[in-house]
Amino acid sequence: MIDVYLFSGFLGSGKTSLLLHTIKQLKEQGKNPAVLMNEFGALPFDSDTVKGQDEVPLKELLDGCICCTGSEKTEAQLQGLLEENNDIDVILIETTGAAHPVEALDAIYSPLFADKLLVRGIVTVADSKRWLGRHTLSPQIRALFLEQIRHAHIILANKADLLTESEMATVTLELSNLNNSAPIIQTTDAKIAFSYIEKVLSESQNKIDKPIVSGKNLSLSTKLLTFTESVDQDEFEDWVKSLPDTIYRMKGYVPVRGVKHPYLFQYAYGMVNWLPEYVMMEPRLVVIGEGLDGLVYKHSNASE
Numbered sequence: 001m002i003d004v005y006l007f008s009g010f011l012g013s014g015k016t017s018l019l020l021h022t023i024k025q026l027k028e029q030g031k032n033p034a035v036l037m038n039e040f041g042a043l044p045f046d047s048d049t050v051k052g053q054d055e056v057p058l059k060e061l062l063d064g065c066i067c068c069t070g071s072e073k074t075e076a077q078l079q080g081l082l083e084e085n086n087d088i089d090v091i092l093i094e095t096t097g098a099a100h101p102v103e104a105l106d107a108i109y110s111p112l113f114a115d116k117l118l119v120r121g122i123v124t125v126a127d128s129k130r131w132l133g134r135h136t137l138s139p140q141i142r143a144l145f146l147e148q149i150r151h152a153h154i155i156l157a158n159k160a161d162l163l164t165e166s167e168m169a170t171v172t173l174e175l176s177n178l179n180n181s182a183p184i185i186q187t188t189d190a191k192i193a194f195s196y197i198e199k200v201l202s203e204s205q206n207k208i209d210k211p212i213v214s215g216k217n218l219s220l221s222t223k224l225l226t227f228t229e230s231v232d233q234d235e236f237e238d239w240v241k242s243l244p245d246t247i248y249r250m251k252g253y254v255p256v257r258g259v260k261h262p263y264l265f266q267y268a269y270g271m272v273n274w275l276p277e278y279v280m281m282e283p284r285l286v287v288i289g290e291g292l293d294g295l296v297y298k299h300s301n302a303s304e
């Protein structure tokens with residue numbers, strides 16, 4: 001049987017960081033992990049990051065999340081992974097931040113895999129800073145955030161570096177009030193020993209409840225910005241920070257004036273992150289949020 005782990009968590013909480021860190025540890029143990037990831041929106045930025053890891057079989061479900069693309073598609077992807085690679089030991093599934101973890105899990109519970117896959121459980125990465133500011137989220141999004149925590153078998157209270165010790169203590173207490181059966185681990189960059197996750201999940205094969213909130217009903221949408229000319233880095237950052245709180249996530253490549261290649265740009269919950277790129281990437285940016293109509297930067301074009 002192949003162990004399957006599901007990584008859940010809100011947009012920008014640190015799931016990809018957990019995935020990369022886990023792949024590294026599994027490979028160090030001599031195991032062969034495979035990855036199924038889905039992206040909300042049409043651009044596979046996260047899967048680009050994972051492709052950088054040598055020889056990790058990867059399937060992506062583009063343009064939608066595991067829950068909305070339908071279980072047949074997920075089944076087909078999983079089947080493809082298993083047929084093309086007969087030496088997989090572990091499958092890691094990263095769900096989109098907009099997916100209800102139980103629906104995503106439903107999709108991989110298929111009779112096709114009953115004797116092949118052993119679903120070990122759900123690890124939810126919670127952005128601790130966002131947790132403290134959760135009252136600013138719209139009710140539907142907040143409900144999804146809570147559901148992802150409620151259904152977790154292990155919770156990572158991530159981004160501990162951004163909070164004080166007493167804030168972290170508050171977050172941990174509040175998370176445990178919501179889900180008192182999952183261990184809560186405070187992490188930075190979602191760094192955790194995978195052996196710990198393995199141990200906890202092999203001990204507790206929790207029963208997973210039925211979904212309450214559906215990821216399909218959310219008013220989240222995505223937008224793709226393409227740039228017509230390079231931007232002034234400070235001005236662009238000011239623009240991003242002036243956007244409403246309902247813009248949850250941005251990632252992509254932004255051409256910056258005076259710099260040769262577009263920078264890798266990430267935005268999550270009020271914080272921006274620029275990283276130089278040594279290759280020429282197409283300058284385009286995915287924006288995820290609510291109420292994106294009319295959102296455009298002065299040197300860019302927007303499309304759905």
Ligand SMILES: Nc1nc2c(ncn2[C@@H]2O[C@H](COP(=O)(O)OP(=O)(O)OP(=O)(O)O)[C@@H](O)[C@H]2O)c(=O)[nH]1
Binds near residue numbers: 011013018159188
């Ligand atoms: N300060 C801080 N930043 C973090 C931490 N973990 C992740 N980040 C940053 O948060 C951003 C999002 O991290 P990812 O690992 O891509 O999160 P994700 O959940 O995969 O994001 P989506 O793919 O949008 O759902 C990146 O800029 C990370 O560098 C952390 O513990 N502390």
